[in-house]
Amino acid sequence: MQSSTERIARIASHLHPPSSQMEETSLLGRSGCRAKGGTPGFKVAILGAAGGIGQPLAMLMKMNPLVSVLHLYDVVNTPGVTADLSHMNTGAVVRGFLGQAQLDNALTGMDLVIIPAGVPRKPGMTRDDLFNINAGIVRTLCEGVTRCCPNAIVNLISNPVNSTVPIAAEVFKKAGTYNPRRLLGVTTLDVARANTFVAEVLGLDPRNVNIPVVGGHAGVTILPLLSQATPPSSFTPEEVAYLTERIQNGGTEVVEAKAGTGSATLSMAYAAAQFADACLRGLRGDAGIVECSYVASQVTELPFFASRVRLGRGGVEEFLPLGPLNEFERAGLEKAKKELTESIHKGVSFIKS
Numbered sequence: 023m024q025s026s027t028e029r030i031a032r033i034a035s036h037l038h039p040p041s042s043q044m045e046e047t048s049l050l051g052r053s054g055c056r057a058k059g060g061t062p063g064f065k066v067a068i069l070g071a072a073g074g075i076g077q078p079l080a081m082l083m084k085m086n087p088l089v090s091v092l093h094l095y096d097v098v099n100t101p102g103v104t105a106d107l108s109h110m111n112t113g114a115v116v117r118g119f120l121g122q123a124q125l126d127n128a129l130t131g132m133d134l135v136i137i138p139a140g141v142p143r144k145p146g147m148t149r150d151d152l153f154n155i156n157a158g159i160v161r162t163l164c165e166g167v168t169r170c171c172p173n174a175i176v177n178l179i180s181n182p183v184n185s186t187v188p189i190a191a192e193v194f195k196k197a198g199t200y201n202p203r204r205l206l207g208v209t210t211l212d213v214a215r216a217n218t219f220v221a222e223v224l225g226l227d228p229r230n231v232n233i234p235v236v237g238g239h240a241g242v243t244i245l246p247l248l249s250q251a252t253p254p255s256s257f258t259p260e261e262v263a264y265l266t267e268r269i270q271n272g273g274t275e276v277v278e279a280k281a282g283t284g285s286a287t288l289s290m291a292y293a294a295a296q297f298a299d300a301c302l303r304g305l306r307g308d309a310g311i312v313e314c315s316y317v318a319s320q321v322t323e324l325p326f327f328a329s330r331v332r333l334g335r336g337g338v339e340e341f342l343p344l345g346p347l348n349e350f351e352r353a354g355l356e357k358a359k360k361e362l363t364e365s366i367h368k369g370v371s372f373i374k375s
């Protein structure tokens with residue numbers, strides 16, 4: 023007679039046969055399945071897909087009905103992330119790519135490339151402290167874009183965004199593939215934070231609040247235009263000071279709370295997925311899609327600047343004017359421009375010199 027342990031072991035081995043046994047006994051391998059390929063839609067690659075932002079972002083893009091093919095590239099761990107996400111019964115087909123030898127395959131044929139690859143901050147660091155490591159990572163990945171999908175829209179998340187977007191632009195210029203309307207620095211998290219914190223102060227639902235955030239994506243370069251809030255709202259000077267400071271330091275607030283284990287990942291993945299969705303809807307030809315983004319710009323005298331842009335089939339189709347600024351915002355703009363000038367110069371020099 024069998025002991026209960028033996029009985030459980032027998033049932034368990036039946037339910038979960040070892041994978042080698044599954045291969046031997048299964049009559050139907052994956053190659054024998056009847057699938058004809060994915061649903062119609064866009065092809066999206068995430069570079070840095072196994073990271074803190076990359077994984078939840080990959081999940082959100084796997085859930086996006088506009089995505090038919092999702093390529094996940096990283097230098098570590100993509101096989102596991104890919105296997106995991108590939109069991110979700112959504113339309114996008116997921117494929118994993120590991121290490122630089124597979125970068126070109128990951129990028130070939132992509133419509134949208136989202137880049138959250140690189141190291142995050144620890145407490146006490148500025149985003150600019152990440153430059154030395156992340157600049158080289160962004161250069162290598164953007165060189166892949168020039169080779170394999172020069173017409174793709176690129177959403178750049180890796181910090182310091184104020185410098186990595188100019189780096190990407192120089193890489194594309196060097197290769198002769200630069201289209202400034204298709205390179206977009208992701209600043210959506212600044213808008214998400216502004217909407218959330220303003221809603222808290224005003225006692226509103228954050229989904230009904232919209233605050234343009236212009237300038238760049240670091241400290242004083244993050245300039246929320248509270249005077250242009252939707253719905254139109256007035257703020258006391260104390261509220262303006264509190265909100266501006268909190269929005270500008272939102273990243274640091276998370277870095278300190280995470281106490282050395284990284285920076286914003288979940289809220290960033292959410293923001294990046296929203297921005298990517300806006301880019302895809304633009305590519306599809308939807309009208310009236312307006313987002314803030316850090317792009318090559320003529321809105322100010324600076325070559326790169328974050329402001330509201332209208333997205334369409336060509337990427338950025340229109341730069342919306344800054345609109346009227348109050349005295350506090352005009353002073354903030356001057357401070358932002360001073361720091362941005364240096365960050366842009368640093369990025370451009372990294373490739374040129």
Ligand SMILES: NC(=O)C1=CN([C@@H]2O[C@H](COP(=O)(O)OP(=O)(O)OC[C@H]3O[C@@H](n4cnc5c(N)ncnc54)[C@H](O)[C@@H]3O)[C@@H](O)[C@H]2O)C=CC1
Nearest residue numbers: 070072073074075096097138139140141142179180181290
């Ligand atoms: N634009 C924004 O608003 C925000 C930007 N960030 C930035 O995003 C970046 C990523 O942050 P996390 O995901 O938290 O970092 P993480 O360290 O968790 O993940 C980064 C991933 O990049 C991968 N990676 C490193 N070198 C690579 C290469 N050469 N090619 C491909 N993948 C590579 C790593 O293996 C890792 O999986 C950081 O630079 C961070 O500062 C973070 C939050 C907001």
Ligand SMILES: O=C([O-])CC(=O)C(=O)O
Nearest residue numbers: 143211272273274285286
């Ligand atoms: O603060 C950081 O280092 C990450 C980031 O860009 C953000 O959360 O806005």
